[in-house]
Amino acid sequence: MEKATENGPNGAHSGRVGPTNPMVTPLLTDQYQFTMFYAYWKAGKHNERAVFDLYFRRNPFGGEYTIFAGLEECIRFISTFKLTEEEIAFVRESLPPSCEDGFFDYLREVDCSDVEVYAVSEGSVVFPKVPLLRVEGPVAVVQLLETPFLNLINYASLVATNAARHRFVAGKEKMLLEFGLRRAQGPDGGIGASKYCYLGGFDATSNVAAGKLFGIPLRGTHSHAFVSSFMSPDEIIDKSLHSSDGSSICEDFVSLVQKWLSKIQWSGSSHGAFGETNQSELAAFTSYALAFPNNFLALVDTYDVIRSGIPNFCAVALALSDLGYKATGIRLDSGDLAYLSCEARKFFVAIENDFGVPGFGKTSITASNDLNEETLDALNKQGHEVDAFGIGTHLVTCFAQPALGCVFKLVEINDQPRIKLSEDVSKVSIPCKKRCFRLYGKEGYPLVDIMTGENEPSPKVGERILCRHPFNESKRAYVVPQRVEELLKCYWPGTSDKAKEDLLPLKDIRKRCMEQLEQMRPDHMRRLNPTPYKQVSVSAKLYDFIHFLWLNEAPVGELQ
């Protein structure tokens, strides 16, 4: 049904605290977080103050940008984080019997009141290696958050990015509908997809639960089964329909439809393209129009689009028009969507001309059926007349790349910077508690993201600063920023006295995302072979420190 459902700024959901999915509990984590917790506790280290960075190493889908999403759910999660007695009993059962009782007493006290979370704003355009979250707190507690935070952010950011990419290819003018619930990876794979596809630029979803939870506009009409559940128009019992303005009543809408059908058949519009249309389809369309005279949208490919679906639709739509209603449109769910949409458009235009029905030529055409970035692009190249796309499987399961690889790395403990080495340089972590800035150039585009040590002076507008690649000494550039944006903001201050950023309603996050995407230099956004965003960089001081630490930690080889 073509109708938005919005319950206040953030849907009916806005009143709730805690995670959207009640299954997101402190036990939604890896077992090793609890074994480590015990080992930290046993060593008396559990309260040591640690800093972890959450980041990804590579943009998904071969692109050069990512949309950050999932933050609100992380904050909801820690806002109510506390193990129940039942959960503690289970943890005890799952650990070796030698674990000491005192630990479980301690677990009872654990919450996130002493944790601080700094994050990029949800819906932002983000790049590899720059922390999306910096999480500080007692090492053992922050460790427990690793798995749920990654789980809540990885898919959210992935599917929001996928939605943004689909929007980019479809263009701003098209209506994009998320139809993926039935193929999603489980129930909240579906609900999450609906939320984050909306964030990434979709207009509506078919998922009723997501509509209710998040205030996302809902769309939906009928399926093939509805069409084939009818046998013929004879079975329609109540054939009457009031006119749109309520002034009159048509006692036999079924006959009115039949009349229009034969007019169309003998008119020039049809070019003699069809004979007898399918009667079960005609019955289904007529019935659906009787139920929703203001919202008549028909799925026209159950039998044959050109020879049955479109003429049947037009007959019903013209009958509705007689009574002052305007039909919404058709949906195509199979076949050559470019060709069929063009044929449908021609037919609608011919009807408008032949029968003098103003606006009929602009009747909306929705296309669905296994769409993805490539097929949207191909449709654009072929030329088509589709106004709205319903996209499911490829969108919500992120078929082209179904996982984003965010990681959560220790960068400092007890004020000591830590580095994670790897034989693969791209996997070496960037140590230290850091601040992150986005530097903008003269034309308003973001130029580079730079990380600095916590106590370094911030980059300043108009002041030249050296930006260095963290691991490649020859890659460096001076930048004179025209605008400087600090990326990590405080979303959970813990016991610090930092001001806490508000979590915005989903619609506002979506708006931020759309604005940030607008702001990017277009060549970063191209679907194929995009220009990389300037390699994420570090300050000269941080660069030197990283390399000092690296040499210190790496073993010296011995050639033999």
Place this chain on the structure above:
Amino acid sequence: MEKATENGPNGAHSGRVGPTNPMVTPLLTDQYQFTMFYAYWKAGKHNERAVFDLYFRRNPFGGEYTIFAGLEECIRFISTFKLTEEEIAFVRESLPPSCEDGFFDYLREVDCSDVEVYAVSEGSVVFPKVPLLRVEGPVAVVQLLETPFLNLINYASLVATNAARHRFVAGKEKMLLEFGLRRAQGPDGGIGASKYCYLGGFDATSNVAAGKLFGIPLRGTHSHAFVSSFMSPDEIIDKSLHSSDGSSICEDFVSLVQKWLSKIQWSGSSHGAFGETNQSELAAFTSYALAFPNNFLALVDTYDVIRSGIPNFCAVALALSDLGYKATGIRLDSGDLAYLSCEARKFFVAIENDFGVPGFGKTSITASNDLNEETLDALNKQGHEVDAFGIGTHLVTCFAQPALGCVFKLVEINDQPRIKLSEDVSKVSIPCKKRCFRLYGKEGYPLVDIMTGENEPSPKVGERILCRHPFNESKRAYVVPQRVEELLKCYWPGTSDKAKEDLLPLKDIRKRCMEQLEQMRPDHMRRLNPTPYKQVSVSAKLYDFIHFLWLNEAPVGELQ
């Protein structure tokens, strides 16, 4: 931690009714199910008795079999299916204001007491086009179930199949651990993955919530962050460790470890391969052993596997051995797993020989890091010494194919068979309320699945029956079955007097799955180019009827 956690036959979960995920409500469906519901109601058709088949058209991952999973969640869902007042209010809000009040009164009464569900047993090996579920009931109510049933079955079956394929490549002897929570598509993407990977043949999961819900054994030790959170062994305060039998105490376990480390360094085992090992790693291993002396498993690749991780592990393991404990093993999470596992094995064997520690050579080696079917296969070909595989991203997101395409098609209404046509023959539905049988041959292998009309006589052991491809007249074969198994059993009898099949505990479903996989002819199971299972077939009578109906419904073209 290497410990199974099992709470009764089906975990702590067994007492609950309703869906595992509380977000699975009647609103977890597509909006068009409600618009159709209204249109059915308005046409007075909503109670017409309909039969829908749920099936898929193609096996995933280029294979020739699929594991059916998700049934229990479907039955849990309908067992408590009822719209709340709040949900009805939301549906009303999301439909056009012209919808009549009587409809919403009617919605209040709707439940699944009059629905019947026949299904293949969960954990069965299944094939394309044969219904996994046959759902009968009032057409409008059964339509509402389409989306949630597809959602609950598509991913469950996909990931169970993926797990079975990984098991097939890894071989029966290896331990397979599911480590995917952090990369899964949302929270219950993770929980579902853990459940259905266990069903498909995995041994354990890292996901604590899934361990609690389903009684799946848990595994987990420590991460890189744990290692780098330590600076040096000096920071270990409580250095004492009781011997395994409690008879004595070692006051300075740290020194004992150091002593072993220098012994190893100067022994033949090391071949002079390392000098100074990493001290933060040594401290972390020692601490972890002090916390879990019976379950010491160390992640050895934070700095350098050969020059630091393995010698450090061995020093701690030998110190534990002095006190009567047996170390569990190591985990490798990067690098050349085949090479490193062989080097580790050599080292362990050398230690066993040099220091006379029986069984040390068999110390367990776990490998993780982006494993999938291909890498398992490549490891097998190279030769390796890995005992257990921890598999995450590729397994749980089904990277190779992240969606299964189950559909839900109307096959009969009011005792009238219905067919859904399509220009693509593979998408034409098989009409009629059907029974499905698996026919077994002399060697005990399943030969073919056959669908018959509801009232046809069942295939009988020893009686020749003609099995026809539903859409290819030249493909047909006589079969004399040695065993006949009816596939669809009654899991929800509705108001019929059918006996209801029990839902088995997850462990028993897993066992059924393992047994059915064993029973398949090996060439169907091959990873590459498997032999197709004999094309799914229909009886001669059903074949004739399908083609009669097809001709009846399809429009006749006119060449111009």
